[in-house]
Amino acid sequence: AQSVTQLDSQVPVFEEAPVELRCNYSSSVSVYLFWYVQYPNQGLQLLLKYLSGSTLVKGINGFEAEFNKSQTSFHLRKPSVHISDTAEYFCAVSDRNFGNEKLTFGTGTRLTIIP
Amino acid sequence: EPEVTQTPSHQVTQMGQEVILRCVPISNHLYFYWYRQILGQKVEFLVSFYNNEISEKSEIFDDQFSVERPDGSNFTLKIRSTKLEDSAMYFCASSVQALAGSSYEQYFGPGTRLTVT
Structure with missing residues (x-):
């Protein structure tokens, strides 16, 4: 069975500051x-996905994430956040067995951008 | 851009009543899913559907739940006799190909908020 842990339920960040949202699986x-x-x-x-290949993946809206197999992590980063990034962010995992496409989600991280 | 649509956006029903939640997946997609999110909790997988049959279901998806693709465009979730604990946001999703495909992505609808009183 898979599980996803998002340690931070809420992350407040000042506008234009960098942010990292943590995900371990x-x-x-x-x-x-x-x-x-x-x-x-x-x-x-x-936002983005890691299926194979380069462990650094880039997504929409300037977000990127790095897959770290040894640490079983997939942290999400953005170098400079905007007010419009205020939202809930969910990390999800699916195993590689063909035919088993369900997504297992974490509990989410609420990102709040402070002007 | 094509999108998954769901109706209604909000459904209020009394305990014990049957409800049908409707979804229109993206037209060329082949794989269909239902998830739910109880308020304040994480999104949970309910069921996946391919080639007119269930391919996987979770423990939540008991005999009270059923899915159907009645007409080649709609994908429905039926709850036969609703309970208070069925109150949640229900999301439909679809994907064009299986997980092994490089373009794999599940596209989610906006959700139906089900309130059981």
Whole structure:
């Protein structure tokens, strides 16, 4: 069974400051990793994903994440945040077994940008 | 840009009643999913559906739940006899290909908020 841990439930950051949202996962098999963003009253939107290849992946809105297999982490970063980045961010994992496409989500991190 | 749509946006029902939540996935997608998010908790997988049958379901998806793709465009989630604990936001998602594909992505709808009183 897989699990995802997002240690920070809330992260306040000043506008134009950098941010890192932490994600650790646990799985007995190789995994695919995702970050989704949920803006207020909206559905989930994919920010970025790691399927294979380079461990540093770039996504939309200037976000990037690095897959670290030895630390079982997939932390999300942005060098300079904007007010519009205020949202809930979810890390998710899916195992590599074909036919098992369910996403297992973390509890989410609420990012609040302070003007 | 194509998107997943869900109706209604908010459904209020009494305990014991049946509800049907509707989703229209993106038209060329082949894989369909339902997730739910109880207020303040994480998003949880309910069921995946491919080729007109369930491919996987979670422990939450008991006999009270069923899914159907009645007409080739809609994808529905039915709860036969709702309980208070079924109150949650229900998300539909779809993907064009299986997880092994390099373009793999699950596209989510905006959700239906179900309130059971």
